[in-house]
Amino acid sequence: MSMNPAMNRYNWRVIWLSLVYAAFLLTAVYCFKHQLLHGVIAYVAAILPALPIIGIFGAMGRYLLEEEDEYVRMLMVRQSLWASGFALSVATIWGFLESFNLVEHVDAYSVAIVWFVGLGVGSLMNKLTLGASVKC
Amino acid sequence: MFAAKQSDLTPAQRAHIRRTLWLLLAYAVVLPPLVWLQAHRHVGHTLSLLMAVAASLPLLGIFASWGRYLSDERDEYHQALTLRRIAIATNTTMGAAVVWGFLQAFGVMPLFETYWIPFIWVVMQGAFGCIAVLSRGRAGA
Numbered sequence: 001m002s003m004n005p006a007m008n009r010y011n012w013r014v015i016w017l018s019l020v021y022a023a024f025l026l027t028a029v030y031c032f033k034h035q036l037l038h039g040v041i042a043y044v045a046a047i048l049p050a051l052p053i054i055g056i057f058g059a060m061g062r063y064l065l066e067e068e069d070e071y072v073r074m075l076m077v078r079q080s081l082w083a084s085g086f087a088l089s090v091a092t093i094w095g096f097l098e099s100f101n102l103v104e105h106v107d108a109y110s111v112a113i114v115w116f117v118g119l120g121v122g123s124l125m126n127k128l129t130l131g132a133s134v135k136c
Numbered sequence: 137m138f139a140a141k142q143s144d145l146t147p148a149q150r151a152h153i154r155r156t157l158w159l160l161l162a163y164a165v166v167l168p169p170l171v172w173l174q175a176h177r178h179v180g181h182t183l184s185l186l187m188a189v190a191a192s193l194p195l196l197g198i199f200a201s202w203g204r205y206l207s208d209e210r211d212e213y214h215q216a217l218t219l220r221r222i223a224i225a226t227n228t229t230m231g232a233a234v235v236w237g238f239l240q241a242f243g244v245m246p247l248f249e250t251y252w253i254p255f256i257w258v259v260m261q262g263a264f265g266c267i268a269v270l271s272r273g274r275a276g277a
Contacts, residue, residue: 032242046242050234057227064223077219081206084226085199088254092195095251096188100174102181105247109237112230 004072007134010063014056021052053112075126075134082125083118090114144272146214152205156198163194195254202261225260232256 003011028045031037037045060080067073091111097103123133145153170187173179179187202222209215233253239245 028238028242042242042244043239046239046244047235050231050238053234054227054231057230061223061227080226081203081219081222084222085203087230088199088257089192089196091250091253093189093192095249095254096191097185098249099191099251100179100184100188102184102188106250107237107240107247108233108250108253109241111233111250111253112237115226115230 004067004069006063006066006068007072009066010059013059013062017052017055017059020055021049024052025049050109053109057112071132072134075130075132078126078130079119079122079134082122083115086118086121087111087115146209146211148205148208148210149214151208152201155201155204159194159197159201162197163191166194167191192251195251195258198258199254221261221264225257225264228260229253229257 028049031045032042064073064076064080067076088111091114094103094106098105126133170191174184174187202218206215206218209218236245240247
């Protein structure tokens with residue numbers, strides 16, 4: 001499936017947001033490692049790397065609004081739904097495993113990482129059930 | 137009034153609500169004994185694993201029920217509304233998870249069990265449902 005303008009814009013947004021994420025994350029890690037931040041500033045610095053990730057979720061939403069090819073949009077919606085179901089299910093199971101002292105606690109952002117992995121699961125499910133998937 | 141509201145529901149919505157209520161009932165029945173066992177008895181590793189999975193299953197069922205509802209729903213307007221709701225709930229939930237996760241990673245907030253993240257999602261869905269019922273009631277008044 002060839003890349004359309006909406007997908008192209010989505011990819012560029014994700015690339016820019018990933019670069020901003022890397023910059024914020026490296027800065028925050030450096031500052032926390034050298035104990036340069038205290039009080040409210042520490043909270044703000046901790047939240048900054050989260051913002052580009054939230055932006056990527058926003059970019060996905062914007063892409064779904066901009067996509068004019070209804071079939072491609074339907075594939076992406078299905079893929080996102082699989083990703084959400086996958087991430088929420090993994091978070092639920094992991095949460096109870098933590099609760100019963102079987103696994104270590106993980107940082108909550110891991111669930112968002114699992115969501116992105118879930119996009120791969122969704123793509124695979126699209127391929128298996130509809131014989132097509134969206135290439136990002 | 138409730139009967140009138142029920143008649144507004146599509147068959148797929150009624151089936152989804154029925155499934156969700158049964159799953160919530162199963163969750164309420166299954167969870168307390170598991171928590172009690174874990175707290176008051178020495179439970180082996182394998183049994184703990186099975187207990188954790190058993191506690192998760194009703195919630196996994198609720199997520200699956202949403203998927204089933206979307207494939208069963210024949211009314212395109214309701215389907216689109218539900219997709220929109222899910223998108224908003226998922227983005228908000230993931231946003232909260234990412235913000236809290238970085239606060240945890242940099243040691244300014246405590247760690248917690250990850251099932252609270254799906255809990256936020258489920259609460260948001262419930263809130264959307266309440267808003268829909270209230271706005272329908274207001275439109276009908």
